Amino acid sequence: MGYREIFQSLGEAFVPSGGSFEIGGGTADITGRFEFFVSSFGRKPFFTKIFLHLFNFLPILLLYKPRRFVSLSQEEKQKFLDRLRESRFFMLRGLYVVVRALVFLTFYSLKEVCDSIGYKAECEADEKNL
């Protein structure tokens, strides 16, 4: 089980497929986007990989189920993420904020997603656009 599968699984939980635009976090290339960001800074995603692998085992603590995040049903994933968000422990709420940010920063910077929501990302520095 590579970190890609865990990341895509998180992607699908945070941004499901379907609705106003079909593409979701599970099918979009959010891992590729993440690797682009990290490699732009001359780094490799070593610590993120370890973080995601550890995160994958967190449902054992919070849902009391001997299963990893990737093998939960969509409903169980959402229940788990809700528990993180509502936790009285700051560290767990912080974890939620971090994984959510990872998914949203990568997913909503993809060109096909930007096109779907009508966001034009090109720098239009032209007088005729005033």
Next chain:
Amino acid sequence: MKKIYEKCDAVVIGTGAGGAPFAKELVEGGAKVIILERGREFLKVEKGENLFDGAVRVFSTTRAFRASVVIGTPPMVVGYGFCTGGSTAINAGTCFRPPSHILKKWGEEYGLEIFTDDYIGRIAEEVETFLPVKEVDERAMGMGGKVFARGIKNLGWSGGVVKRNADGCLGCGACVAGCPVDAKKATHLSYLPLAVKKGAKLFIRAKAERILIKNGRVEGVEGTWIDENGEKWKLEIRSSTVAAGCGAVHTPILLKRSIGSSLGVIGKNFRLHPGGVVGAIFDEEINCWRGVPQSYYCDEFLKEDMILLLGAIPPPLGANLIPGFGMFHKELMAKYRGFIDAGVLVSDTSCGEVLSIRGVPVIRYKLHDIDFIKLKKGMNALAEIFFAGGAKYVFPLSQRGFIARSLKEFKEGMEKMKKEDMICGSIHPMGTARMGRDKGQSFVNQFLESHIIKGLFVVDASVLPTSTIVNPQETIMILSTHAGKSFVNRR
């Protein structure tokens, strides 16, 4: 390591809102000036480039954005520029003069009587003419500014069009990653090139390790420099004047390393100028990424030490502002063309401290309840503006978050919010080598010269004895221009 030895009248450390204007004044006054900038040369987004990818390119190449974690409740992050131009390179170009009641407070509580409205006004005039500073052109404002203004006017509140150092702005919204047409006159495009043209020598990627001090007088600076070929040199510069303009996080670290940490005031009085953010979704098309990001402000609560400012964040960041996840969140993101956000900046009474562990900043800060209440009040005011303007959904940036469909619902949600739920940050650190008359409570006098070390100046946000409420870049430029002129006149 090879060594460079230089001699000059003054060394200026830092090229941001403080260092660059100070250097310009000294050079124009006939002084021989050497400028050291620890960061790299800033770049800019290109026309036609994907804004997000362009920002990644600029920041990954220049490493221009730095952040320090602030340990406290709530934990926060303080960001600042680390490049030519300092934070002026990565800000939105917003310019405000310091509010009158803040200047009055500085006079009454800190003995800084020189900073009258008239005196500051004269120097502000000069700064604003030089850059220049003008109101945002209505054509560059974008729908975001108009919607925000509409809400403010519907409430009968006081507000106005933001002034910026960006004459000629075409409203592309790329400000924080470098203006593609160089309209935004950050200091590396204004003060710094003029100082160099008039004879200042500039070293980029030069770190000041220590200010040399002997018998209560400055003697120069020693440091290191990495040249264009990547070769590292030792730097020793002898001068009778040194000005630290490294910012409120790094200036105290340099001062402590040079003077010793026994001097109580350095690093203390750290002010964060904390901000809270509120977002909204309207049925109408706003396309908030088009136009100047910070084009309109509301100063209805200025006397309560708060200012409200429009923002504009692209979808990868905006998605984090909208609470929740799953299909409901996705459906709201599908309405992103109707998205808008704004922030409240609060003048904090809370004080923290900048420490360092082997040169790495470590900041302690606890948000006082009174400042937390102000933040909540400011966020409620933003929600009121959005609903008055016709918003359908309004939500605060926080860890748990909630979405409100009415002002009543929003205020009820904010009432329940605890300090540890907040996500707030800062890009205006201040106060860590503050000015004042009392030598026991301040590091520099009203001319920004150290009380105890002759020839040592601090010319950045470290000198601000209180938060400025408003964005501080113009205040810092005014103060460093004042310090430069005073220095030249007394030479």
